Amino acid sequence: MPTIPFDSRLERREAALLAMWAFLVTEALFFGPLFFGYVHGRIANPAAFVSASHPMHVVLGTLNTALLMTSSLTMALAVRGAQQGKAIRLWLALTALLGLAFLGIKASEYWMESSEVAKASGAELTFYFLYFAMTGLHALHLTIGIGVVAWLWRHAARFGREYHAPVEVSGLYWHFVDVVWVFLYPMFYLLERYNA
C-alpha cells in the first residue's frame, strides 16, 4: 500500500481537482500544434481548404455536435448527482451511450469520406491530414472517456456525498473533450457552406 500523503478526503479531492486541471492545460497544449498547423494551412491555402471541406457531411457533423453537448449535460448531471449522494448510473449510462453514438457516426463519416480523400491533391491533402489527425485524436480521447465513464458506472455504488472526486475529475475530462470538438466542428464542417 502506498503512503497516503493526505490528512483528509477533502484535501485529497482538492489535489485531484488541481491535478486534473493541470492535466487539461497540458492536453490543451498537446492539441496546440495541430490547431496552429490548421491556422497556418488555412491562411496559406484558403481555397484548397474550402474545396476540401465541402464534401464533409455537415448534417452528421451538426448532429454529432448536438450529441456531444448533450452528453456534457448528462455528465454534469451525473457529477451533481454524485455530489448530492443520488443515484448516478442512469446519467453515466446516457453519457457513455451518447459518446458511443458520436463515435459510430464519426466512423461512418470516415467511411464515406475515404473516396473524397482519394481524389484530393495539393493542400487539400493537408486539410484531410489535419481532419483525420485532429478528429482521430479527439475520438481517441472520447474513447478513453467512455472507458472511464464505464468504470465509474461499475463502481457507482462507492460514490456519494462523502467521496465523489473520481466522478468530478472524470467530468472535467469529459467536458474538455467536448470543448475540443466545439472548435473542430466549425473548422472542418462550416467553411463557406454557402458555396457548397
Add this chain to the structure above:
Amino acid sequence: MVTVTNYLSDGFTLRSWLTTHDHKRIAVLYMVAITAFFFLGGAAATMIRLELATPQGDLVSADTYNKLFTVHGVVMVWFFLIPSIPAVLGNFLVPLMIGAKDMAFPRLNLASWYVYVLGGLFTVAALVAGGVDTGWTFYTPYSTRFTDSNVILVILGVFIVGFSSILTGLNIIVTVHKLRAPGLGWFRLPLFIWANYATSLILLLATPVLAMTLVLVALERFTGIGIFDPALGGDPLLFQHLFWFYSHPAVYIMILPAMGVASEIIPCFARRTVFGYRFMAYAILGIATLGFLVWGHHMFVSGQSMYAGMVFSMLSFLVAIPSAIKVFNWTATLYKGSIFFSAPMLYALGFVGLFTIGGLTGLFLASLALDVHLTDTYFVVAHFHYIMVGGSVMMYLGALHFWWPKISGRMYPEMLGRIAALTLFLGFNLTFFPQYLLGWLGMPRRYHEYPPEFQLLNLFSSAGAAVLAVGYLLPLGYLGWSLFFGKRAPANPWGATGLEWQTPSPPPKHNFEEQPVVTRGPYAYDPVR
C-alpha cells in the same frame, strides 16, 4: 536506541523496489536509470571527441558519426538532463523539504518511472536497429522525407518519455500546492522547491507541444502528407517554431533545478542566509515565464522574418536579466559568510563560474548580427555545454554529494569528492573553452571532418574530454564504494537548516516521525561560527 526501519531497509528484494510507491525509492530507481543513460550518452561523446582529434574522418564513417551525435543529443537531453534533478532529487527531496509524507500521487509517481523506462527501451531499440541520424532536432524535411534511419522509433521513445516528464511535473506541482507542512508559506519555501515548482510548470506547458510536433513528423513520414511539406503548401519552418517552443524552455527545465541546488548549497557552506531571497524566487518564476518567449532566437538565419528575429532577440536579452540577478545574489551570499570548501561547495562555486561564462556568451547569440556568424558553429556547442554540462551536470553532481548522506545514510570520502570537483572543473574548461574559439573562427557544428587549421583547438578539446571522463568516473567509483564502506552519516552532517535534515539519515519510510511545523524562513544560518 530504538532502531527505526528506514526506507532502504524496508525490503531488500528486487520486487520490493520495482513495486514501491515510496518517493525516495522511486528517486533511487530514477538515479540508476539515468546513470545508465548518462554513460551511454557519454560513450557517444567519447567517440565524437576521438573522431574530432584529427581533421580527417578516419575513425568512424560519416553516417556513424551523424548517428553518434544524434544519440548523444537525444540520450543526454531527454534521458539524462531533463529527468536528472527533477526526477531524482526533486522526487527525493520535494516531500522531505516541505514536510510531507510522500508525493501527492505515489502510484502515478511509480508509473512515471515505468513510462520513462519504456521510452528508454524504444530509444535503445532504435539504436540496436541501426540508429538514427537526424540530430536531436529532427528538422524537417530531412527527418520526414530524406533519412532512411529509425526516426519513428526514436520519436516514439521521446514521445513516451515526455509523458514521464509531464507526470513528474504534475506530481510536483500538486505536492507543492497541497502538501506543505503547517507554517510553510510560499515565501518560506527553500529555493530548491521554487526551482522545481517552476520547472514542473515548464514540463507541463512545453512538453505536450513537443510530443504533438514529433507525432506530426512521424505521421508525415508514415503517410507522406503533412503540414511541414512545402509541396503541399506547408512550411518546414513551422516545425522549427513548434520544436523550439518546447526546446528552448527545455533548457530552463535543465538549468532551473540546478540553480535551486546552488541556492541550497551556497548558503549552507557560507553559513549565512541567501542574499535577496525574494528576488531569487521571483527570478526563478521570471526565467520560467520569459523562457517561453524567446524560442525564435534559434531561427535568426532560418528564413524567419527579419522583424520576428528582432522581437525574439529583444526578448532573449530580457531573459538574461533574472539569470544575472541570480549570479549576483549568489556572489553576494558569500559576503560576510564563513565559508567551508567542502566538495558540494566546490561544485556550487564551479557551477556559478561556468554558468556565468555560459550565460554571458548567450548574450552573443542573442545579438542578431553576431548570431548570424555564430549560430550552428562550435560557439553554440560551447555555449549550451557551459549551461547544460557546466551548469546542470555540475550541480547534479554537487547535489548528489550534498544529499548523499541523506539518500544513502553514508558519507562519501571528502578528499576524493574535492579532487573530482576540481578535475571536472578543469576538464570541462579544457574541453569546451576551445570550442568558443573554434566557433568564432568558423567551424560549423555536426562536422565529421573539418579544415586542418582547426586541429590544434580540437586536440585541446579532445584532451579535455579525457580529463572530463576521469572526473565522471571518479564519483561513480567512490560513491559506489561509500555505499558499503562509507562512514555512517548523522541526520544533519552539514548543520543545514532544511526540513530534510531534521529526520534521520536515511529517512524512515514515512519521512518524519511526527509532522514537522515550520516557524521561520529558510536559510536561518547563524552568522558566525
Add this chain to the structure above:
Amino acid sequence: MSWLPVEASDIAARVDLLFYSMVALTGLVAIGLFVLMVVFCVRYRAGSSADRTNPPPRKKWLELGWTFTPLAIFLGIFVWAAVVYAAFYAGPAGNAMTVFVVGKQWMWKVEHANGRREIDELHLPLGQPVRLVLSTEDVIHSFYVPAFRIKQDAVPGRYTSIRFTPTREGEYWLHCAEYCGTDHARMGGKVVVMAAAEFSRWLQAGNENRSLAAQGFELFRRLGCSGCHVDSTVHAPDLRGVFGRVVHLSDGRTLQADEAYLRDSILLPKRDVVAGYEPIMPSFQGQVDEGQLNALVTYLKENR
C-alpha cells in the same frame, strides 16, 4: 593559423566591432565577478578573522541596480546588433549583383547572371555589392562563409536571400552550416574574391552556357508563354517592360512587379491577377525548375 578570423566583407568589420566590444564588456563583467568571488572566498573563509557583523540579508537598491543596469546595457546591445543584422537583408537593392545558389545534398550549385555555372565554388568581384538568392532541391542547407560573417538557410519551397560586399581578395571557406545528412561536413568549397577586371574575364571565359536571359527567352517560347503574352488573341497582359512597373490588381491592390511577383505569377498565377484580365493562366508549378525560373525572370527583367 591566425587567431583572429579574416574580415573579407563590409559586414564582417561591423560584426567584428560588435563582437570585440562584447568580448571586452562581458570579459570585464566576468573577471570582475570572479575576482569578487575569490576575494570573498579568501576573506570570509571559515576561521578567518574578517568582520562578519550584520551580514545583509538583502539590499534593495543594490538588487534593483543590478537588475536595471544590465537591462539598459542589454537593450543597447540589442539595438546595435539589430541595426547590423538589418544590413544583411534590407540593404540598398540598387546596384547589387544577383547570384543564384542552389543547395543539393551535398553540393552548392551556383549560377551567375550571364549563365556561367560553377559547383562548390563562388567567384565574386571585389567591392561589388552582391545579393545571393538561395534555394534548395532537397533538405534545408545553410550557406556559410565565415570570412564574410554571413550565413543564410536555404529553405525548401522558397527563396531566401542575403547581401554583402566582398572587400578583400583571396580564397575563403564555404560551408554548409545546417545539418543535411551523410556528407554534411563535405558540403562546401571555396569563395574566390578577385579584382573586378579579372572577375569579368573569368565570367566570360569558359562560359559554355548562353546568357540566362537568352535561356529565358527560349523557355518563354517553348513553354508557350509567348503564345498568349505576345500579340495574341488570348487576352493576356503584354510583358514588355513589366519589371519594376506598378501593377493594379483585380481586387484593388497595387504592387510593384519585382522578382518575387514575377515568380509568384508563374507559379501561382491566380493569386495576384492583374485588373482587367481573366484568371485563365495555368500554374507552371512543377514544370519549371528553379534554374529555369531564374532564367525566365531574368529574361522578363531585360525584355524592355
Add this chain to the structure above:
Amino acid sequence: MTYVLTWLALMILLALTCASSYFPMGPWNTIANMGISCAKALLIAIFFMHLKNAGALLRIAAFTGLVFLAILFGLSWTDYATRQISPAPWQDPAA
C-alpha cells in the same frame, strides 16, 4: 436548472453557428464561427466544469493554459505576419 439552461444556450449557439455559415459574410463567417465556439467553450467551462464556483487556483490554472497557447500562436505569428515569401519549386523526392 442551470445545467439545462446551459445546454439550451449551447444548442442555440450551435444552430446559430451552423446557420451563419450559409450566409456569405466574407471573413466574418470565420470570425462568427470562432466567436461562437469560444462562447460555447466558456459556457462549458464556467457551468459544466464549475469554474464559476472554483477557487482562484483552478481559475489561474485554466487561464494559464490559454495564455501559453496564445504565446505559441501570437509569437509564431510575428514571423508569419511579417515574412515575405517568394515561393520556389520544390519537389518531393519520393513523388
